[in-house]
Amino acid sequence: MMNGLFTHVRQAALVAAGVAACLVACTGRPADHDAGTVPEVEGLPDTVTFADVAPIIRSHCTGCHRPGQVGPFPLISYQDVRRKAKTVRKMVVGRWMPPWPADTAYSRFLGERTLNARQIATLAKWVDQGALAGDTSALPPLPALAGSAATGVPEHFGPPDAVVWLPDTFYIPGDNRDRFIITKAPFVLERDTFLRAVEFVPGNRRYAHHMNGAMISYADGAKGDVFGGAAYIDADSTRSLDAFAELQLQNDDGTWPLLTPNLVNYLPGLSPPFYPAGIGGYRIAREGAFLLNTMHYGPSMRDTLDRSHFNLWFSAVAPQRPMKELFLGTLGMSPVVPELVIPPDTVMTFRTSLRVPADISVLSINPHLHLLGKSFLAFAVAPAGDTIPLIRIPDWDFRWQYAYTFAHMLHIPKDAVIHVEAVMDNTAANRNNPFSPPRTAVAPKGRHMRTTDEMLQFFVNYVDYRPGDERISLNTGTAPTTDGAPR
Numbered sequence: 001m002m003n004g005l006f007t008h009v010r011q012a013a014l015v016a017a018g019v020a021a022c023l024v025a026c027t028g029r030p031a032d033h034d035a036g037t038v039p040e041v042e043g044l045p046d047t048v049t050f051a052d053v054a055p056i057i058r059s060h061c062t063g064c065h066r067p068g069q070v071g072p073f074p075l076i077s078y079q080d081v082r083r084k085a086k087t088v089r090k091m092v093v094g095r096w097m098p099p100w101p102a103d104t105a106y107s108r109f110l111g112e113r114t115l116n117a118r119q120i121a122t123l124a125k126w127v128d129q130g131a132l133a134g135d136t137s138a139l140p141p142l143p144a145l146a147g148s149a150a151t152g153v154p155e156h157f158g159p160p161d162a163v164v165w166l167p168d169t170f171y172i173p174g175d176n177r178d179r180f181i182i183t184k185a186p187f188v189l190e191r192d193t194f195l196r197a198v199e200f201v202p203g204n205r206r207y208a209h210h211m212n213g214a215m216i217s218y219a220d221g222a223k224g225d226v227f228g229g230a231a232y233i234d235a236d237s238t239r240s241l242d243a244f245a246e247l248q249l250q251n252d253d254g255t256w257p258l259l260t261p262n263l264v265n266y267l268p269g270l271s272p273p274f275y276p277a278g279i280g281g282y283r284i285a286r287e288g289a290f291l292l293n294t295m296h297y298g299p300s301m302r303d304t305l306d307r308s309h310f311n312l313w314f315s316a317v318a319p320q321r322p323m324k325e326l327f328l329g330t331l332g333m334s335p336v337v338p339e340l341v342i343p344p345d346t347v348m349t350f351r352t353s354l355r356v357p358a359d360i361s362v363l364s365i366n367p368h369l370h371l372l373g374k375s376f377l378a379f380a381v382a383p384a385g386d387t388i389p390l391i392r393i394p395d396w397d398f399r400w401q402y403a404y405t406f407a408h409m410l411h412i413p414k415d416a417v418i419h420v421e422a423v424m425d426n427t428a429a430n431r432n433n434p435f436s437p438p439r440t441a442v443a444p445k446g447r448h449m450r451t452t453d454e455m456l457q458f459f460v461n462y463v464d465y466r467p468g469d470e471r472i473s474l475n476t477g478t479a480p481t482t483d484g485a486p487r
């Protein structure tokens with residue numbers, strides 16, 4: 001059973017869900033990139049050829065840069081990479097690709113997408129020497145790239161136990177505009193059961209930029225028709241509460257159903273967390289819906305369509321270690337200090353902190369800022385005074401908002417305080433600033449939402465601590481693509 005606070009937070013989140021989602025994220029792209037420097041490393045081959053480069057590209061780039069995935073062009077064959085050699089060098093040396101904003105010198109996670117110094121230097125030298133093919137006959141054949149749906153589903157999970165489709169096809173007009181949509185994917189299952197994992201699969205990866213999803217659970221008999229209501233609602237022009245009413249999310253008696261926020265998210269290249277058996281997981285009601293409280297489609301120059309779906313994996317047994325969440329910051333359990341108001345032409349630091357009510361084992365964390373974000377830092381201070389680093393993002397990039405999963409459960413003792421610190425840059429020098437000249441930016445208040453609202457949020461997914469958790473690996477065997485080498 002949930003305690004009063006949790007219920008309260010969850011209901012608050014339902015009212016605020018439309019704004020809590022990342023409404024402006026991913027709308028733009030940096031106009032230019034920092035040049036970066038090529039690291040000095042010893043012992044590179046005198047002549048670097050594609051034979052040296054291909055393994056790096058395959059393990060760190062091809063996953064996204066292949067047909068049907070988010071990368072704008074393929075990086076698979078020699079020709080693919082040679083054709084893009086100059087930009088590849090620039091993106092890699094400037095540390096823009098592969099996208100991994102977290103500082104690996106501060107804390108480490110599963111599935112880090114970073115390249116080490118040797119890999120960066122190898123790619124740079126290859127391009128500088130004219131992107132030679134060399135002898136690629138010894139290269140192992142390309143590993144079978146997983147089917148259209150798979151984004152990193154561990155093999156032993158097998159095919160999904162259920163598939164829940166969005167109710168209708170979404171039409172994306174070719175008017176080169178971003179679109180923010182609120183919608184729901186209702187379901188009726190055979191019985192109440194347990195959800196082990198859920199994956200959002202966009203039908204149109206090229207334009208589906210991000211999705212922030214919650215789960216709605218109806219009590220037995222509370223809802224006559226879960227499928228009723230509008231299909232797709234424009235989040236820019238509709239207040240979230242109105243949108244929820246149009247989607248007919250309410251119980252038949254007008255009260256609001258139980259909502260589990262942030263249960264399933266999609267971002268370019270992001271795999272959903274697949275925790276080892278018994279860890280995490282949720283109760284899932286027979287009748288319910290996934291609430292997509294923002295689905296963001298990027299601009300398209302031609303008319304196109306999307307129909308996305310959810311893959312569900314069930315568990316016959318109740319989660320032994322049910323997932324819980326701490327939600328710091330805007331609309332969450334701890335206030336932002338000072339109040340999140342950023343006058344034009346200022347760079348300000350905002351903080352929020354929360355005392356941890358019991359010993360917890362953290363599985364994953366998710367920092368969230370919008371366009372004006374400049375940097376993000378989160379750590380816990382234990383009662384004994386020692387610091388537990390959580391995450392440091394030196395150059396905030398609103399386009400890559402991952403849920404970061406620790407390699408092992410991370411113990412945070414009772415009465416530790418989690419501190420979050422974000423710097424926001426509302427000057428003209430911030431090239432993601434949506435306004436020129438800059439205007440005052442504020443956090444969303446109540447149910448009014450505007451796409452230019454800023455927010456500071458930090459989500460901590462955890463299970464109650466048990467002794468020995470520190471040694472429990474969260475790696476289900478698919479996540480890491482790095483070789484773990486020092487960088």
Ligand code: HEC
Pocket residue numbers: 029030056057060061062063064065070071072075084087088091092097098099113115268269270
């Ligand atoms: C998580 C998915 C992902 C991974 C991994 C990834 N990319 Fe990308 N890449 C993208 C996306 C999405 C874009 C388009 C970004 C945009 O529009 O701002 C992109 C853009 C690029 C561009 C074009 C940038 C520009 O501004 O023209 C290059 C070059 C590139 N990637 C190279 C690489 C290389 C090299 C790697 C591996 C070392 C890599 N990428 C790994 C997703 C990825």
